[in-house]
Amino acid sequence: MAAAGVIAAGVVFYWQQVSEILAADVKLNVAAAGKEAASDFDRLLETDEQVLASLALTVQDSYPWADSAQLTDFLRRQTNHNYFKLLGVITADKKLYLSSHRNFTSAFVADISARTLEQGKYLSVRQADPLDGADVLVQSVALYKDGRPLGTLFALQLPDRYQPLLTLSAMGDKGSSLIIERSGNLVLSPRKVGFKNIFSQLDKTLPGSKELAKLRQTVSNGKTALISAPLDGRTRFLYFIPLERNGWYMVSSLPTQFVEERAQHLAVLSLILFASVFAIFFSLIFYILHMRAYSNRQLFATAFVDNLTGADNFNRMCEMFPQKLAELHGCAALVIFDINKFKVINDLHGYERGNQVLQRIAQVLREHISPDECFCRLSADNFILLLKYTDRRSLLTRLHTLNTQLRRDCTVEDSCLMIDIAFGVYEIKEEIPFYIMLDRAHLALEKAKKMSFDKCEFYDEADRKRIVAEKQIENTMEDALRRGDFAVYLQPKCDFATGEMRGAEALVRWQGAGGKIVRPDDFIPIFEKNGFILRLDMFILEEVSRLLAAWKIKGLKQVPIAVNFSRLHLNDSRYIPQMLRLVNKYGVPHELIEVELTESVIFNNLEHAQNIIRQLHGNGFSVAMDDFGSGYSSLNVLKDLQFDSIKLDKEFLRGFEHNPHAQKVIKGAVAMIKTLGIKIVAEGVETREQADFLQGIGCNLAQGYLFAKPLTITDFEHRLNSGSHPGIV
Known part of the structure; x- marks a missing residue:
């Protein structure tokens, strides 16, 4: 008995909840359906008005009407062709031309003419057709010729044309709509109703209601409103929607009994469903208990056994x-x-x-x-x-x-x-x-x-430390570039004989947090892998361009500066446009920028490198091949590409002083390159013996610690413009 009472109470509570939810849902649906019906009603009135306006153009264009019979025939044909019951023209002197005979009173004619000429167009409430006494709506538009009024074109329209728009089909034909004036007077209804003014009717069922007074004020202000009230013998949801014509309103109504019927239907279905679930629940208990042991075994296999190999997972x-x-x-x-x-x-x-x-x-x-x-x-x-x-x-x-x-x-x-x-x-x-x-x-x-x-x-713990260090570099590189932790150093390219600085190579140094120096060998390979080198190279180019521009402004001596570019730039379509934008931004002559590309970068994509070098030369930049002799492709590269200078790799030169065979190879390579008209820069020159040999075989410039270490910009400027030469021994 207790269980039955609980179930009954649950059903009652559920029914109440369903009713409330359905009521709220129906209100939303009534509002949506009402807005759609109001929009359709406005569009139909506008369509009839546009048709009437189109006919007015024809009528006024044919003025003066030499033949009244011809005008009457035109009105008759357009009446049959369109949805109008009658078409007529009222002239400025109150003459009347009709598509079919009517005895309109002079008051009707004067009223229609005056209202139309005053407003340009007019839509009346229902009036009686003098022919048969049937209700009609009157629509009219003014006629003009050369800016002066000719009269009025009007039409009688049967209310039946608008009746289909007054049903709420979306609500299962349970609802309907009325057209009223703001005063509440009835204009159109889908069927005969027992009242002429909706507010007066609501006053009878809700005397002195504050909600009704608030409704009147809302409608008077031209806003929408939704209430639940008795009307025409039944309690209804009433949704008031303003229309675009004459200040009229559409009132969409739906009996609240509709909600109760749906709630009862859902409650019955819910009871049937509950009973079915209740029966199925007890039927499943035995099956669940039966399957529990099997499921546990399967669960263990799923959780802990690899289904392909049968091994532990x-x-x-x-x-x-x-x-x-x-x-x-x-x-x-x-x-x-x-x-x-x-x-x-x-x-x-x-x-x-x-x-x-x-x-x-x-x-x-x-x-x-x-x-x-x-x-x-x-x-x-x-x-x-x-x-x-x-x-x-x-x-x-x-x-x-x-x-x-x-x-x-x-x-x-x-x-x-x-x-x-x-x-x-x-x-x-x-x-x-x-x-x-x-x-x-x-x-x-x-x-x-x-x-x-x-x-x-x-x-190996060292591997972990290396990865952690690489990760720290990646985590700080963005902030370091933003803070200006990367600094440009310049290593001079010097004349062998005099030590005079003829140019420089731009190198980057990173001074991390706390003044700790991060070696290029530690961060450059990482930047190559993650692509950050693209931004760093362009940063160095901009710093070099800014420096050359500053030297010009200060009246200081300018020498060409070489900038290294990663292999990643060769596959970046933005490479040369970015170079041009940065160099031109500071007004630097292009011949003062030398582009250095490594031998391995060029050999990996020889055809593409040819195209890049042609574009660089076309824009006035000189191009150097860096690290010549570090691989096995050098001769093949020289055969196919046009370089302005070659930099002999320091590894290529290492130990040649005590190796006559190596000296012959280097001498032969330099002689061959010289025949191509290419300048030769020797890197890593550290002893006087190396310098004498390289100068003797025809190398043009030297770069190495014998002449100068990489210098800060301030030190480089001082040596360049003071006439002193880097420490040549």
Whole structure:
């Protein structure tokens, strides 16, 4: 009984809630449907008005009307062609031309004519047609000729034309609309109603109501309103919407009984649904209990077993790792391995063969792993092992044996493709979280993949520190550029004989937080990888351009300055436009900027480099090849590209003083380059012996510590303009 009472109370409460929600929903729907109907009604009135205005143009263009019969015939044809009941013309002197005979009173004619000429157009409330007494609406527009009024064109329109717009079809034809004046007087209704003024009717059912007084004021102000009130024998939702003509209103109404009927229907459906759910619920209890044990088994398999290989998955490894590590008394190593280019197996032999390889790997590991050790498949071709550990040599021997067995037993059948496995090892020496151990093993694995043979690498703390340092550089590079931590230094290019500075190379130095200097060898490779070098190179170019412009303003001596550009610029369509914008911004002659491109950058994309060099020459820049002799492509590059100068790499020159064979090679290379009319700059000149030899074989300029270290801009300006030469020995 108590349960039945609770259910009954719940049903009553639910019914109330549904009724309230439906009432609010219906109010919104009535408002939306009413607005749509009002818009349609306005559009139809506007359409009739436009038709009447179009006919007026024809009538006034044919004035003066030489033939009254012709005008009457035109009105008759347009009446039949359009939806009008009658068309007529009232002239300025009150003559009347009609499409069919009527006996209009002089008062009607005068009223229509006066209102139309005053407003330009007119729409009346319902009036009686003198022919049959039927209700009609009168629409009219003024006629003009050369700016003076001719009269009025009017039409009688049956209310039936607007009746379809007075039903709320969106509400299941349960609702309807009325057209009223702001005073409440009825203009149009879809059927006969028992009142002429809606406010007077509402006064009878809601005498002295404040809500009704507020409604009158709202309508008087031309705003929308929504109330619930008795009307025409039923309680209704009434939505008052202002129209665009004559200050009329459309009143859309819907009986509140509609909401009650829908609420009852939903309540009955809900009871049926509740009973069905109640029955199904008890039916399912037994099934749920029956399936619970099976589901638990499946849940364990889903959570802890790799569905492809049947081995433990990563979740299982995480769960049992602390216990296994304790059983090994901390003498353990965490190993992660994968198959290099495993995707090739899938691409060449299909995913089924690739899956078979992974399944065989899991089987080999089961045979190889002892009970107190464990392994899991991490993802794809990645496997993690927790192994006993005594020393590196024994572990390396074991991993080599495992690798041999994997290569023998897991290679794809009918294929010469041997699997290639790389191992990353973390020797567990401290109590740190498992995920950190795994990260360190991953770090060792990435390093192992880069090895050619014996791809097994142990975690090295130095590698972690290097990655952390790289990350710190990346985290601070944006702020450093914004703060101006990057500074341009200039290393002079000097005459061998006199030591006179003939030019310079722009170098970048980074002074980090606290005055710490970050070496270019530490940050330039990182910037090359993440693309920040593009912005840094343009920063250096702008600083050089600003410096050259300042020298000109100060009346100081100007020498060409070389700026290095990364290989990334060659694939950037914005490269040369950005150069031109920055150099031209400071009005620097283009011949004072020398573009340095490294040999390796050029050789990697020779054809594109040719196009870039042509564009640079076309814009007046000189181009130098940096690091000549650092690779094997130099002669091929010289054959195909036009350089203004060549910089001999310091590694190319290293140790030549005591190597006659090297001296002959360098001498021959310089002689060949000289025949091409290319200037030669020797880098890394550090001894007088080197300088004498290089000058003797025809090198033009020297750059190195024998002449000058990289200088600050202030020091460079002082030496350049004081006439002193950098420290030549």
